[in-house]
Amino acid sequence: MGGRAGIYLCSCGNNISDNIDFDNLTSYLSSLEDVAYVKTYNLFCSEEGKNFLYNDILAEKPERIVIAACSPKEHEKTFRDIIKKAGINPYLFQMVNIREQVSWATEDKTDATEKAKAYIRAAIKRVKLHEPLEVHKINCNTDVLVIGAGPAGIETALLMARANRKVYLVEKSPCIGGKVARYEDVFPKMECASCMLEPKMDEILHNDNIELFVNSEVLDIIGYLGNFTVKIKKNATYVDKEKCMGCGACYEVCPVNVKNEYDYNLSERKAIYVPYTGALPNVPVIDKEHCIRMHPANDICKEAFEMGLITKEEYDLYRSETCDLCGKACMFEAINYEDKDEIIEKSAGGIVIATGFELFDPSQIKELGYGKIPEIYTSLEFERVLSQTGPTSGKLLMKNGKEPESVAIIHCIGSRNKKYQEYCSGICCLYALKFTKLIKKHSPSTFVCHIYTDWCVPGKDNQEFLNLVISECNPEIIRTSLPLNILISQKGSKICLKYNDLTGDNKEINIDMVVLCPAIKSSEKNKMLSLMTGVSIDKDGFFAESHTKLAPVSSNIEGICIAGCAQGPKDIQGSIAQGAASAGQLLSILVPGRELELEPIIAVIDENSCSGCMTCVGLCPYKAITFDKIKKVSCVNPALCKGCGTCVAACPSGSAKSMHFTTPQIFAEIEEVLK
């Protein structure tokens, strides 16, 4: 197999030639039987160097090429492109790193020269076994699926739609805007959150390129970059959004009252409801768990009557399937009790995961008394207390209807603590300051104290905001050490906080209302989505970016980006920036009319020798291997395979082969380098 190789040695300024004896190396290499010629040049990566290489390959027509120079990370692609241009398959080439791995690492010149000989010899043996590989091209779909309609998802959807891409925006709740749409004001400029988001949300509802699925979830995702198939479950809402005018007549008459989860159970809603005033789209949904007409108990009741277990009178008394108050109240015939869950299949070329976050549950820390003492709130609950659309219509009131005389804000709940979340959520200090400002706005005489350990307020405007709030509102600042050591108990009508200050002294303070700032946590549902898509999650359960610095919104799966708090705790501007970055990433890959190139360095399975044991199927981290039930063999999907070679190493029959990293190629390299 293979033929003789043309060898090119780069002296790299003097980076390489200073510490490797090029004359000795050249004469040694020239004496090897698999070598056609050896040529030296200073800087093959320069324009002159590239021209020399191109013209020389044209003239010499070598069967194989070895270039000994810098790291392949630096110039393998440069040289592959030149070789391809010169009419030779770019995979019939091997690059040897004699700079970082030899001249820079080995001090003695004689040793370095011998080491370079061994490395190049190994490459010559290896390149002989190389096979020409072709880059295959596939058509791609340029539509995009966005999961989650919070600030990040909204941003991606809008940018993609403006670029004329079809966007499927899937949101699990009945409304868009995420948690932010339920805040009153946002830091550091104290803007009204809903006013800020509304124009964007409105554009989402009216852009023809965006198909919005609220009350929906993604059931399954299969495929790969450019060719994903997505199953979306659209839960029945029982309200026709085309007919509904959003007048609210339906929920005014609904006889059912349940806790409103969108106000964190601080208020009640009806069984037909919009989550909060101003929620968009302004279309109510029927919660079939609580609607007495939809309730499964109706069926049981009917069955019991038919079996003669209850009398007609009892049946009429218990059954409620006839309740159609909302249907009657609607002047537009928008209520459709026959609405059914639908499963919709869509194709998309790219996906953005923007599923947001959850809060750490403070009841996990018993000493805090959260869940037992009524006037202890989490930050998200407190956002609703402050919000004009919230349970108190924006008045700062306790559950007894009185204004609190004092509020304590406790930082770092479950954050910066190895037992819970080791990281700093990065936004809590800032919203705690915002709360201070809002409390003082509502009730200037209310005493506010912060129990904190460090102020984490990086970024522009934020330190200024801290200084402003401290000087304007003059809150009491109590510094404690980490981990927090606070015991909270009810003491009459007050809440008693016992804590250690920085000197270790026991202190006590009595307060009306406590606001906890819990860590931002990943959603439990991330695990399911990770299994479905193959996108990795990190140790904290957030979706993992493919590179912390260089690829902060890319995932390990090509064509799937991650944005907002699904990737890690961040503020609104950070989420929107990631949403925009994800749109940019996908726009640059999914170009109408452009075909996608498939990397040829992948695994292939020889179906003649595959025994169908399926070892590889379970091992593949990219779900790239499927089992062909008819042929009883495993098959690699070339668009999904990343060429890691895990299946190849595990294949008991040797049927899996790593292109460009075959066992004979690696054996040849090992053998020669050790000779």
Add this chain to the structure above:
Amino acid sequence: MCTGRIEPEFIIKAFKSGADGVLILGCHPGDCHYKEGNYKALRRFHLLRKVLIQFGIEEERLKLDWVSASEADKFVNVVNEMVETVKKLGPLKKESFVA
């Protein structure tokens, strides 16, 4: 290419071709560029060490460690330690493979 591609045969081939020690370096667990290949490498490494001992090859001659691209100092230390270990053990006895 990933540590997950490393077949036990590669290691045996290296010892057979004259290596006195083999060092496998991969991405840190949880930080694998190819998601989880390093975990597979770890499993195979433990199994292979057991086999090597039966061939009379000291287990210290095969080492697996995790070094990321940004850990130059760690890389240097791990390599130097390995060189020291192998120097102390001396050349691999060829008879190891005869049995």
